[in-house]
Amino acid sequence: MLLHDTALIYGRCLRQSLRSRFALLFGLLMPMLYLLFFGPLLTGLPLGGRGSSWQVLVPGLLLQLGLFGASFAGFAIIIEKGHGVVDRMRVTPVSRLALLLGRVLRDATVFVFQAVLLVLAAVAMGLRAPLAGVLIGFVFVALLTVSLAALSYALAMRMGTPQGFGPAINALTMPSMLLSGLMLPMTLGPAWLDALSHLMPLRYLVDAVRDAYVGAYATGHMLLGSLVATGFALLAVTVGTRVFRTAGA
Amino acid sequence: MAIISTVSLARTFRTKSGTVQAVRGIDLTVREGEIVGLLGPNGAGKTTTLRMLTTLLAPTGGAATVAGHDLVKDPASVRRACGYVAQSGGVDPQLTVREELVTQGRMYRLGRARAAERARELAHELDLTDLLDRPCAALSGGRRRRLDIAMALLHEPRLLFLDEPTTGLDPAGRTALWDLVRRLRDDHGTTVVLTTHYLDEADALCDRLVVVDGGTVVAEGTPAALKLRYAGSADASLQDAFLALTGRSAAPADPAPVAV
Ligand SMILES: Nc1ncnc2c1ncn2[C@@H]1O[C@H](COP(=O)(O)OP(=O)(O)OP(=O)(O)O)[C@@H](O)[C@H]1O
Numbered sequence: 001m002l003l004h005d006t007a008l009i010y011g012r013c014l015r016q017s018l019r020s021r022f023a024l025l026f027g028l029l030m031p032m033l034y035l036l037f038f039g040p041l042l043t044g045l046p047l048g049g050r051g052s053s054w055q056v057l058v059p060g061l062l063l064q065l066g067l068f069g070a071s072f073a074g075f076a077i078i079i080e081k082g083h084g085v086v087d088r089m090r091v092t093p094v095s096r097l098a099l100l101l102g103r104v105l106r107d108a109t110v111f112v113f114q115a116v117l118l119v120l121a122a123v124a125m126g127l128r129a130p131l132a133g134v135l136i137g138f139v140f141v142a143l144l145t146v147s148l149a150a151l152s153y154a155l156a157m158r159m160g161t162p163q164g165f166g167p168a169i170n171a172l173t174m175p176s177m178l179l180s181g182l183m184l185p186m187t188l189g190p191a192w193l194d195a196l197s198h199l200m201p202l203r204y205l206v207d208a209v210r211d212a213y214v215g216a217y218a219t220g221h222m223l224l225g226s227l228v229a230t231g232f233a234l235l236a237v238t239v240g241t242r243v244f245r246t247a248g249a
Numbered sequence: 250m251a252i253i254s255t256v257s258l259a260r261t262f263r264t265k266s267g268t269v270q271a272v273r274g275i276d277l278t279v280r281e282g283e284i285v286g287l288l289g290p291n292g293a294g295k296t297t298t299l300r301m302l303t304t305l306l307a308p309t310g311g312a313a314t315v316a317g318h319d320l321v322k323d324p325a326s327v328r329r330a331c332g333y334v335a336q337s338g339g340v341d342p343q344l345t346v347r348e349e350l351v352t353q354g355r356m357y358r359l360g361r362a363r364a365a366e367r368a369r370e371l372a373h374e375l376d377l378t379d380l381l382d383r384p385c386a387a388l389s390g391g392r393r394r395r396l397d398i399a400m401a402l403l404h405e406p407r408l409l410f411l412d413e414p415t416t417g418l419d420p421a422g423r424t425a426l427w428d429l430v431r432r433l434r435d436d437h438g439t440t441v442v443l444t445t446h447y448l449d450e451a452d453a454l455c456d457r458l459v460v461v462d463g464g465t466v467v468a469e470g471t472p473a474a475l476k477l478r479y480a481g482s483a484d485a486s487l488q489d490a491f492l493a494l495t496g497r498s499a500a501p502a503d504p505a506p507v508a509v
């Protein structure tokens with residue numbers, strides 16, 4: 001039943017997304033700009049990592065894509081809630097977990113699709129990375145979008161208005177991006193900043209994807225990143241499902 | 250046999266400006282096959298009561314059995330048995346009428362073919378056949394309301410909750426809806442609980458009325474009994490009975506239109 005319900009909600013959401021080609025590509029704008037106008041600045045700099053500067057930057061841009069895209073997913077549910085669609089689904093026997101999973105899996109699909117386009121553009125710019133590492137990178141993008149979109153839906157259902165939700169997300173995403181070293185590795189910075197960044201779950205993900213992009217798969221970063229990404233996703237989906245179960249206000 | 254029975258069902262909301270006792274304690278019994286009207290002034294707690302009975306909102310007090318299942322312990326069984334039309338509807342304006350109907354049927358666990366068949370049947374019954382492939386946004390208010398109602402009927406529920414189903418319908422649409430409700434009861438034995446501000450509608454359609462004010466039941470009985478008891482004569486208008494009960498008229502700004 002969970003599978004049936006999830007597939008049903010996923011299909012409906014995906015058809016909604018496909019209706020708007022613009023929304024399908026819009027999330028790409030910011031990371032593409034970074035790739036084009038910021039990426040070339042790094043090619044000659046000593047970034048401390050193995051491999052080229054592209055192997056450091058592109059993993060960060062992939063997760064930035066997921067961070068900014070998925071965090072704003074909640075806007076859609078505010079609109080749906082306003083139309084009464086969420087309640088109309090909640091009176092049916094459909095699984096509450098499926099109401100969330102169908103949506104976050106749609107988000108994961110959209111952002112992995114954007115991530116593929118981003119990597120193709122990066123290859124054109126000069127990125128060279130092993131295929132397995134690139135695929136691992138997509139898995140991390142998917143896990144990150146599932147987590148953040150689930151939390152975004154939960155927050156949006158609770159707040160109920162775009163006026164409250166938008167500023168809240170803005171206040172959360174910018175520090176998350178800067179503090180997790182998405183643009184440049186945190187190890188370049190002072191010790192206090194590096195230590196602070198270890199409080200951000202995203203830091204572990206970006207370290208893992210950077211390892212994957214240089215073909216280092218059996219590393220501590222990879223293990224830690226996988227654990228954090230999976231744990232974060234489970235936690236977020238649990239929180240999100242609870243909101244779909246109880247949301248009464 | 251009672252298909253709904255509630256004991257002191259209550260709901261309190263916590264808001265920034267304090268707590269709101271939307272429903273203070275409703276005792277309600279509805280028998281299988283009845284058409285029951287919930288009446289009451291704006292803010293009386295009608296919608297909140299329906300939202301609890303359909304599992305959308307957890308009660309903060311009391312207990313209820315709906316369609317033979319405990320509301321709190323077994324919400325999934327309650328959901329399978331009920332259909333609900335919210336006061337403000339619930340379709341996505343971008344999607345087509347057919348897509349919304351079929352998806353809704355499948356959420357009620359109908360197979361793909363059966364859901365498509367039910368969508369066609371209901372579209373026929375509610376005069377929406379020509380609109381099946383239009384986006385929901387293109388429907389007029391009254392047609393949208395008919396779609397909302399179709400959305401609650403896909404799984405042929407035993408128990409149907411309608412929150413102000415005829416608000417925004419023209420007189421012909423209103424009588425058509427009354428006929429539909431009567432047909433559902435006569436042909437399928439469906440129990441219907443509806444809210445309305447139109448007293449002529451309550452009078453014409455409902456077997457029994459429950460008047461709610463300030464979150465509690467202040468009167469109940471057949472329309473004739475309420476008129477006799479509160480307005481002094483069975484020939485009095487329900488409006489007079491309602492005024493005597495709540496000290497307010499049902500729809501002050503908008504007198505009940507007469508169906509033609
Ligand atoms: N989510 C909520 N948070 C706070 N207060 C609420 C909430 N929902 C309803 N209320 C309050 O509960 C009371 C009952 O509201 P309800 O919507 O049940 O009334 P109603 O009888 O359906 O009125 P109407 O005829 O206007 O539809 C009102 O005072 C309303 O403001």
Ligand SMILES: [Mg+2]
Pocket residue numbers: 295296297336412
């Ligand atoms: Mg209401």
